[in-house]
Amino acid sequence: MADPMRIRAQSSGGSAVVRVLMSHEMETGQRKDSAGKVIPAWHIIEVTAAHNGKPVLSAEWGPAVAKNPFLQFTLKGAKAGDKVAITWKDNRGDTRTDEATVS
Amino acid sequence: MTTRRDALKQSLALAGLLGATGLFPQYAFAGFNRTAFDARSVNEALKAYGASAPLESKDVTLTAPDIAENGAVVPMTAASTIAGVRHLLVLVEKNPSALVAKFDVSDVVEPSFATRAKMGQTSDVYAVAITADGKAFFAKKEVKVTLGGCGG
Numbered sequence: 454m455a456d457p458m459r460i461r462a463q464s465s466g467g468s469a470v471v472r473v474l475m476s477h478e479m480e481t482g483q484r485k486d487s488a489g490k491v492i493p494a495w496h497i498i499e500v501t502a503a504h505n506g507k508p509v510l511s512a513e514w515g516p517a518v519a520k521n522p523f524l525q526f527t528l529k530g531a532k533a534g535d536k537v538a539i540t541w542k543d544n545r546g547d548t549r550t551d552e553a554t555v556s
Numbered sequence: 557m558t559t560r561r562d563a564l565k566q567s568l569a570l571a572g573l574l575g576a577t578g579l580f581p582q583y584a585f586a587g588f589n590r591t592a593f594d595a596r597s598v599n600e601a602l603k604a605y606g607a608s609a610p611l612e613s614k615d616v617t618l619t620a621p622d623i624a625e626n627g628a629v630v631p632m633t634a635a636s637t638i639a640g641v642r643h644l645l646v647l648v649e650k651n652p653s654a655l656v657a658k659f660d661v662s663d664v665v666e667p668s669f670a671t672r673a674k675m676g677q678t679s680d681v682y683a684v685a686i687t688a689d690g691k692a693f694f695a696k697k698e699v700k701v702t703l704g705g706c707g708g
Contacts, residue, residue, distance in 0.1 A: 468666070481674070483652055502665075510665045515593040517648060517656040517674045519629045525670035526659075 460553035462528070462537045469531035469555045471502070473524045473539050481516040497522060499542040504528055505535055531555050593655050598647050598682055601655040605643060607686045613638070613693035618646075618683035619670075620699050627675040627701040634659075634683035635668035638693060643686040644669060650679035675701050 456476035462469045475497065482494025494516050502510040510526060528537065533555050540550040592604035602610060619633040634646050644667050646656040651674070661667045667685065675681075678701045684694045 479674075481652075504664065509662050510660065512657060512659045512669075513589060513593070514657045515653060515655050517651050517653070519672035519674050523631075523670070523672050525633075527666040527668060529664045529666060 458539055458541075458549065458551040460537065460539055460551055462531070462535075462553050462555040464531060464533050464555050467532075468527050468529045469535070469537070470525065470527050471537055471539075471553075475500075475522045475524070475539075475541055475549075477520070477522060477541070477543065479516065479518055479520045479522060483516075495543065495545060497541045497543045500524065501540045502526070502528075503538045503540075504531055506538075589658075592658070594653055595655060596653060598649055598654050598684075601645070601647060601653075602684060602686070602692055605645075605658070605686060607684075607690055607692040610682075610684055610692035610694040613685075613695065616683050616685045616693050616695040618681060618695040618697050620681050620697050622698075623700045623702060624675060625702050627677070629672050630675050630681075630699060630701075631670065631672050632681060632683075633668065633670040634685075634695075635666075636683075636685035636693070637667075638685055638687060640687045640689070641667045641685045642688050645682075645684040645686070646671070646673065647682040647684065648673060648675050648679050649682065651676050654682075675699060677701055 459474040462471045477497055480495040484492050496516040497514050500512040535555040538552040542548045592601050595601035615638045616636045624630040634644050641661050644659045647654045656673045659669050680696050680698050682694050682696045684692050686692050
């Protein structure tokens, strides 16, 4: 199981800015190890966000998203106390969900 | 006689078939658009999402540094003020596969996303907004990558 994400959601003027820092290798499948063998790709392919349980955002990512990915987006109509949940899924089938409260 | 080109073509076709039937287990997820993420050029990637050739637009903005000292972590922000945007894409033209990320915009999320991307070399970076009727608009910016972080 991967390490938890760090999520910060701050409300400002009727919307909330959500910042997420995920913990993931994001291996591209382009690099070679010291023996010259290609390191297989291992990266997040799907990210979804939910606001109080209702899905609001989905994204597809390729291997070109940087290691330990950062994502920032703005959620309209979110107020303090609301719950924001982020889920990612990688190409090995691993998945992780973390939740934060809008402050 | 089987030339190298034929052999390549056949293996590609086979890979396509396998992909279609979900025999590549690591990619057997609904929703993940393999074709788009394998596409080498910006236009190919857009085609995979059914978008027409993109037009340059002032209503799409891309924020990225002029010079990235470390190509492994290049911060970039894509945003759009066009009404009816459904997808927002970030692409790096000279990466092995151009598409970096695709965001599906819903009504409650502003079409503005910040993330960090990897860049293999100096290249044009594109932010593309695709509207509900399949029209695509882009903004681009060249980002210089200095390898080794010497600031050269």
